[in-house]
Amino acid sequence: MTAITLDGVATATALKQELRDRVVALRAQGVVPGLATLLVGDDPGSRLYVAGKHKDCAEVGIESLRIDLPGSATSADVRAAIKDLNSSREVTGYIIQLPLPVGHNENAMLELIDPAKDADGLHPTNLGRLVLGIEGNLRSPLPCTPAGIVELLRRYDVPIVGQKVVVVGRGLTVGRPLGLLFTRKGLDATVTLTHSRTVDLAGEVRRADIVVAAVGVPHLIEADWVKPGAAVLDVGITRVAGVDGGKSRLLGDVHPDVASVAGYLSPNPRGVGPMTRAMLVSNVVKAAEQSLTA
Ligand SMILES: Nc1nc(=O)c2c([nH]1)NC[C@@H]1CN(c3ccc(C(=O)N[C@@H](CCC(=O)O)C(=O)O)cc3)C=[N+]21
Numbered sequence: 001m002t003a004i005t006l007d008g009v010a011t012a013t014a015l016k017q018e019l020r021d022r023v024v025a026l027r028a029q030g031v032v033p034g035l036a037t038l039l040v041g042d043d044p045g046s047r048l049y050v051a052g053k054h055k056d057c058a059e060v061g062i063e064s065l066r067i068d069l070p071g072s073a074t075s076a077d078v079r080a081a082i083k084d085l086n087s088s089r090e091v092t093g094y095i096i097q098l099p100l101p102v103g104h105n106e107n108a109m110l111e112l113i114d115p116a117k118d119a120d121g122l123h124p125t126n127l128g129r130l131v132l133g134i135e136g137n138l139r140s141p142l143p144c145t146p147a148g149i150v151e152l153l154r155r156y157d158v159p160i161v162g163q164k165v166v167v168v169g170r171g172l173t174v175g176r177p178l179g180l181l182f183t184r185k186g187l188d189a190t191v192t193l194t195h196s197r198t199v200d201l202a203g204e205v206r207r208a209d210i211v212v213a214a215v216g217v218p219h220l221i222e223a224d225w226v227k228p229g230a231a232v233l234d235v236g237i238t239r240v241a242g243v244d245g246g247k248s249r250l251l252g253d254v255h256p257d258v259a260s261v262a263g264y265l266s267p268n269p270r271g272v273g274p275m276t277r278a279m280l281v282s283n284v285v286k287a288a289e290q291s292l293t294a
Contacts, residue, residue, distance in 0.1 A: 003259045006152050006233065006266035012274035015151070016060050019278075019285050023061045026288050033288035034063035035119060035281070036085055036094035040078060041071035041101040045239055050097055056277050062284060065091060075104050079112060086114040092291070093119035093141075093284040098173065119283045120144060122172065130180050139290065141283040146178035148275030149212060149233055149266075150187065158210070158231045158264055165189040166208035168201065168221070168253070174214035174235055201225075213253035221254045229263035235272045 026033060035057050037050045050066065057064035065088075067081055078100070085094045094117055100106050115125040121141035129140035153160060165182050169175035170193055182189040194204050196215075205211055205225040213221050214235035226232060236253035252268030259265050266272055 001228075001260065003232070003262040003265035004156070006156055006158075006231070006264050006271060008148075008152060008266060008271040008274040011152055011155050012278035014155075015275075015278040016056065016281065019060045019281055022285050022289065026285070026292075027061075029292060031288050031292060032063060032090075033092050033284050034065065034090045035284045036065040036067060036088070036091040037097055038067045038069070038078075038081055038085065038094060039097045040069045040073050040104070043101075046097050046099075052277055053095075053280060056281050057284075060281050060285070062281065063090065065094075071101050075109075078104060078109055082109065082112045086112075086117065091117065093117050093287050095120045095280065115140075116287065119280055119287070120173075121147075121177075121283065127177065130177060134180075134184050141287065142181065142279070143173060143177040144279040144283065145174045145214075145235065145272060145276045146181045147279040147282070148272055149178060149235070150181060151279065152233070152266060152272065152275050153210070153231065156264060160210070161188045163189050163209040164192070164207055165210040165212065166192045166194060166205050167212045167214070168194050168205070169212075169214035169216075169236065170195045171214060175212075178212060178214075215253055217253055218251035219253070219255040221258060223255060223257035223261045226258050226261045228261055230261075231264035232258055232262040233266040233272055234268035235266075237268060237273075 037053055039050050054064045085091050096109055110122050111124055113123045115123045118126050121143040126140040129138045132138050167175045167178050179191045179193040182191045192204055194201055202225045206227055208230055210231045212233045216236040216238055218238045232254055234252035234254035238251045240249045240251055242248050250269055
């Protein structure tokens with residue numbers, strides 16, 4: 001048996017097509033969504049991700065603005081850029097590309113984002129609303145990778161309600177908010193959030209109907225850790241430099257042999273990454289739609 005591929009490229013393309021129609025409707029009402037990215041330093045991976053985000057915006061028909069600060073930028077420089085983005089009329093949503101170079105306090109910077117313009121859903125107010133949303137109906141942008149994972153599972157009709165989900169990794173952008181999302185009413189999964197101090201990680205993963213690996217340890221999840229038929233989502237990425245200046249390679253957190261055991265497998269690349277980008281655009285479009293009814 002070989003796993004059904006959870007194709008992030010095809011699914012993100014379908015999603016972006018739907019978003020494009022909604023942007024046409026918004027423009028007809030005089031609303032032009034605009035996304036900005038704030039990038040500090042010249043990490044090649046980060047530059048690539050930011051470039052991808054601008055390409056997505058162009059595809060969907062939304063304006064985008066790119067602010068790049070040099071690696072030598074001080075925290076005061078970053079704060080000033082955030083202040084400008086908060087007050088810019090053209091920018092309806094923006095993200096601070098993470099990680100920031102060492103020396104910057106990421107959480108302090110995230111707190112300075114206007115929550116109404118927080119396209120990543122990482123401002124404390126929006127993370128708080130993610131928690132409050134379990135009982136209430138508070139609308140807030142959801143963190144893009146968790147939202148993309150749930151959307152991918154839904155579009156392939158992978159059952160979530162009542163299922164055992166094991167999330168490997170408790171980082172701010174994936175693991176921690178994903179656990180909150182999966183336990184919300186409507187999704188109703190039973191979540192185990194594991195991390196580097198978890199005892200018997202293999203045993204935890206073996207119980208899971210859905211495994212999400214988001215740690216950045218190449219090929220951590222082995223085939224004999226996976227329950228036959230389980231859905232496995234490979235999120236972590238490790239960039240390995242090419243030999244003799246050759247092309248760099250991307251390694252996911254999931255061993256390739258898992259494909260012969262799992263029922264569903266999101267590859268990496270071409271799985272959750274493109275979904276993350278599509279959900280970012282979705283957050284910007286949603287925020288613009290809400291500005292009409294607010
Ligand atoms: N404020 C902030 N928000 C983020 O959402 C955020 C961030 N910072 N920092 C870094 C991580 C990582 N991330 C990815 C997005 C798309 C791909 C993606 O599209 N990857 C392609 C491959 C691209 C390649 O070849 O490198 C794929 O999976 O097919 C990957 C990773 C968003 N992040």
